[in-house]
Amino acid sequence: MTDELTRRDVLKLGAAATLTVSLGRAESLAQAPTFFTADELALVDELSEIIIPADAHSPGARAAKVAPYIDARLAEGWDPKEKATWRDGLKVVDQVSRDMHGKALLQCSPQQRVAVVSRMAAREANPQRPEEAFFIQLKARVVDAYYTSEIGIKQEMEYKGNSYLPEFVGFDVS
Amino acid sequence: MNLIRLLQAPEQPDLKQTYDAIVIGSGAAGGMAAHVLTSQGMKVLMLEAGKKLDIDKELKSTEWPYEHPRRGDMPPGHHALSLNEYTIRQPPYAAPDSKYTKVYSYVQGWSGPDYSKNIVVNEKEHPYTGTNYAWVRARCLGGKTNIWGRLALRLSDYDFKAKSRDGYGEDWPISYKDIEPYYDRVDRYLGISGVNENLPYLPDSIFQRPTRLTGAEMTLRNSLKKMNRVLTPYRAGVTTDGLKHNKYRSRCFGRGACNRRTGGCDIHAAFDSPTGLIYPAMDTGNLTLRTNSIAREILVDAGNGKARGVGFLDAESGRSYEALGRVVVLAASTLESARLLLLSKSSTHPNGIGNSSNHVGHNFCEHVMGPSVTGLVKDRIGKPRTIDDGRPGGFYVPRFRNLSEKHPQFIRAYGFEGSSGNQMFPTRAQETPGFGAEYKKKVRDYSGAFISMGGFGEVLARYENQVALDPVVKDKWGIPALRFNYRFGDNEKKMCEDMAATAQEMFEQAGFEILNVDRTVLTEGWSIHELGTARMGANSKASVLNQFQQSHDVKNLFVVDGSSHVSASCQNPTWTIMALAWRSCDYLVSEFRKGNL
Numbered sequence: 001m002t003d004e005l006t007r008r009d010v011l012k013l014g015a016a017a018t019l020t021v022s023l024g025r026a027e028s029l030a031q032a033p034t035f036f037t038a039d040e041l042a043l044v045d046e047l048s049e050i051i052i053p054a055d056a057h058s059p060g061a062r063a064a065k066v067a068p069y070i071d072a073r074l075a076e077g078w079d080p081k082e083k084a085t086w087r088d089g090l091k092v093v094d095q096v097s098r099d100m101h102g103k104a105l106l107q108c109s110p111q112q113r114v115a116v117v118s119r120m121a122a123r124e125a126n127p128q129r130p131e132e133a134f135f136i137q138l139k140a141r142v143v144d145a146y147y148t149s150e151i152g153i154k155q156e157m158e159y160k161g162n163s164y165l166p167e168f169v170g171f172d173v174s
Numbered sequence: 175m176n177l178i179r180l181l182q183a184p185e186q187p188d189l190k191q192t193y194d195a196i197v198i199g200s201g202a203a204g205g206m207a208a209h210v211l212t213s214q215g216m217k218v219l220m221l222e223a224g225k226k227l228d229i230d231k232e233l234k235s236t237e238w239p240y241e242h243p244r245r246g247d248m249p250p251g252h253h254a255l256s257l258n259e260y261t262i263r264q265p266p267y268a269a270p271d272s273k274y275t276k277v278y279s280y281v282q283g284w285s286g287p288d289y290s291k292n293i294v295v296n297e298k299e300h301p302y303t304g305t306n307y308a309w310v311r312a313r314c315l316g317g318k319t320n321i322w323g324r325l326a327l328r329l330s331d332y333d334f335k336a337k338s339r340d341g342y343g344e345d346w347p348i349s350y351k352d353i354e355p356y357y358d359r360v361d362r363y364l365g366i367s368g369v370n371e372n373l374p375y376l377p378d379s380i381f382q383r384p385t386r387l388t389g390a391e392m393t394l395r396n397s398l399k400k401m402n403r404v405l406t407p408y409r410a411g412v413t414t415d416g417l418k419h420n421k422y423r424s425r426c427f428g429r430g431a432c433n434r435r436t437g438g439c440d441i442h443a444a445f446d447s448p449t450g451l452i453y454p455a456m457d458t459g460n461l462t463l464r465t466n467s468i469a470r471e472i473l474v475d476a477g478n479g480k481a482r483g484v485g486f487l488d489a490e491s492g493r494s495y496e497a498l499g500r501v502v503v504l505a506a507s508t509l510e511s512a513r514l515l516l517l518s519k520s521s522t523h524p525n526g527i528g529n530s531s532n533h534v535g536h537n538f539c540e541h542v543m544g545p546s547v548t549g550l551v552k553d554r555i556g557k558p559r560t561i562d563d564g565r566p567g568g569f570y571v572p573r574f575r576n577l578s579e580k581h582p583q584f585i586r587a588y589g590f591e592g593s594s595g596n597q598m599f600p601t602r603a604q605e606t607p608g609f610g611a612e613y614k615k616k617v618r619d620y621s622g623a624f625i626s627m628g629g630f631g632e633v634l635a636r637y638e639n640q641v642a643l644d645p646v647v648k649d650k651w652g653i654p655a656l657r658f659n660y661r662f663g664d665n666e667k668k669m670c671e672d673m674a675a676t677a678q679e680m681f682e683q684a685g686f687e688i689l690n691v692d693r694t695v696l697t698e699g700w701s702i703h704e705l706g707t708a709r710m711g712a713n714s715k716a717s718v719l720n721q722f723q724q725s726h727d728v729k730n731l732f733v734v735d736g737s738s739h740v741s742a743s744c745q746n747p748t749w750t751i752m753a754l755a756w757r758s759c760d761y762l763v764s765e766f767r768k769g770n771l
Contacts, residue, residue, distance in 0.1 A: 053614065057615075060614075117610075148240060156614070161597075163564075174369045
């Protein structure tokens with residue numbers, strides 16, 4: 001319980017401190033990263049938005065603050081293997097990007113960025129290469145974080161439950 | 175009067191007085207015993223091994239995921255055992271020096287485990303040994319009723335007289351007509367939701383307002399009718415109309431998030447033992463409750479061999495106490511009750527109290543589960559959102575095997591529990607391949623179009639399937655742990671193969687596209703329906719209890735939980751546990767008044 005409060009306090013402090021991030025448009029990164037470096041956080045933020053982008057229906061992972069949530073979970077997690085997976089995985093992403101386009105992912109054009117993620121996702125059912133294995137981890141966390149966010153639940157999925165109903169919904173067979 | 179009593183309630187109960195009865199355990203069985211005995215004027219002391227939790231603050235049923243710092247997950251260092259761990263390792267699954275702060279059973283791997291982590295036990299403190307078994311235990315006031323699945327079914331003479339039908343095992347010493355009035359009482363006192371179907375093998379209850387089916391479930395229901403099979407709305411141990419005699423419970427508001435497992439219900443529309451049974455029993459002024467009290471031994475009067483009370487340890491201080499009672503009612507759960515009987519060795523009861531038959535711990539049975547099917551309902555893709563999880567459960571498909579025809583491969587039967595439609599977290603979002611706008615749209619369009627169901631099958635009661643005391647391993651309090659010698663047999667394996675095949679067949683007939691048929695048989699114990707370790711019977715040489723759950727050997731000792739069940743049936747046991755306990759406690763009161771105990 002104490003840990004939890006401490007954690008919340010840290011987040012609040014982080015939110016209060018203004019942080020300039022290399023990506024000007026990323027309002028969702030107003031929090032100081034606690035596990036990722038600022039550059040790593042920006043990369044995770046971009047990858048999350050590529051996986052679940054804003055569309056005409058609803059905002060995407062960036063607006064849902066998926067990257068800061070993943071950052072917070074990794075910061076308090078104590079499994080060193082998981083931390084290493086993320087740190088190494090993000091390096092591999094940039095390496096793949098350099099192999100494909102000669103520059104790190106965030107320096108690429110939007111189309112080039114999507115091409116990198118397409119490469120990572122190529123064998124999703126049967127990942128072989130390090131970037132393919134990392135994509136599984138990355139997507140699982142992004143999907144979990146997005147669809148448990150307020151944007152994911154209320155705007156994207158238009159979930160109407162968790163409210164008081166005068167009568168059950170559906171077909172009465174009594 | 176009640177207020178004065180509550181204000182003056184002593185911190186610790188008076189252990190100098192002799193209570194009319196001591197009830198050990200506060201789950202469905204112990205709660206029912208407390209209700210029946212106190213409402214008829216008996217002075218009862220209830221011992222519960224765990225804490226009294228402020229359960230509403232634990233469960234927070236309506237908290238949104240994003241309001242929780244970990245979206246409902248447990249803090250780092252809290253670990254839920256996985257199927258893999260149960261499969262490749264042997265108990266004890268959590269060493270005292272495990273790297274994890276706390277280790278829990280697999281149910282803490284479901285969604286929202288942070289809300290139930292204080293209800294279930296830390297496996298590091300509660301080791302067991304022997305064969306693989308996924309043992310789920312809740313040590314707190316109300317036990318597992320705080321988080322139960324709420325499917326509330328009756329048994330029938332297809333179960334009570336199963337031996338007469340197929341020759342296997344033993345018949346129960348009661349028939350449906352003996353227990354029917356008590357099922358009725360449980361229905362009325364606690365509330366149950368469902369639809370009458372007039373099935374001889376799944377008798378109807380006295381139902382309150384039923385829940386409703388989704389379009390996909392209607393399709394399946396109509397399709398099954400052509401196969402002479404039934405799909406009925408979840409028979410939920412939930413009051414959907416309210417109970418005017420119970421001020422601690424609310425009617426079901428269909429708020430949804432009911433399938434946040436292990437979820438609980440903090441408006442107490444779903445039955446739980448504290449609000450349904452124990453608090454009302456305390457209001458009679460006849461119930462004294464002591465939590466943090468781990469029963470260590472049923473004490474015996476060396477002169478006449480009768481039970482004279484209960485020796486217990488304070489869970490916090492470890493100190494030993496004795497509580498004295500004229501009757502002892504054991505309701506600690508199927509496995510813990512067997513353990514306590516075996517622990518209670520004395521010169522008059524050298525094998526453990528009530529165990530002259532050597533059947534305590536034996537004939538252990540339950541439900542086997544695992545086989546399941548998931549289908550896609552194509553005409554539901556892209557449809558507007560409906561509130562499909564604003565109900566305590568989805569649907570139930572009752573047994574259909576070995577009713578009029580005899581299956582060539584196995585005896586007994588299985589039923590299915592299932593659900594469909596929209597939920598808070600989109601179904602199969604993790605399994606949907608790809609990324610980007612296309613992925614997002616697919617998750618959105620498909621999430622309400624899935625339907626799935628999984629089977630629960632009867633595990634045959636076999637003498638050789640048993641638990642005993644481990645000669646070496648002890649729990650945190652120095653009490654010998656249970657050692658399992660329990661495995662599924664051939665009948666269960668054949669049944670599971672059939673389960674997967676019929677599940678697929680039924681979905682295909684309904685026109686659903688089959689996405690997945692899972693044939694995995696889950697680890698023994700997974701159903702959390704353990705039964706049979708102190709079975710009833712007319713023959714005192716081959717059973718532990720008579721038809722009133724009274725020990726053959728010790729007439730002032732009753733065991734009123736699932737351990738008394740003679741066979742597992744394939745129907746979920748909680749409602750039967752409570753109906754039987756009510757019947758036995760009525761008998762107990764009448765015998766007590768006659769001076770026969």
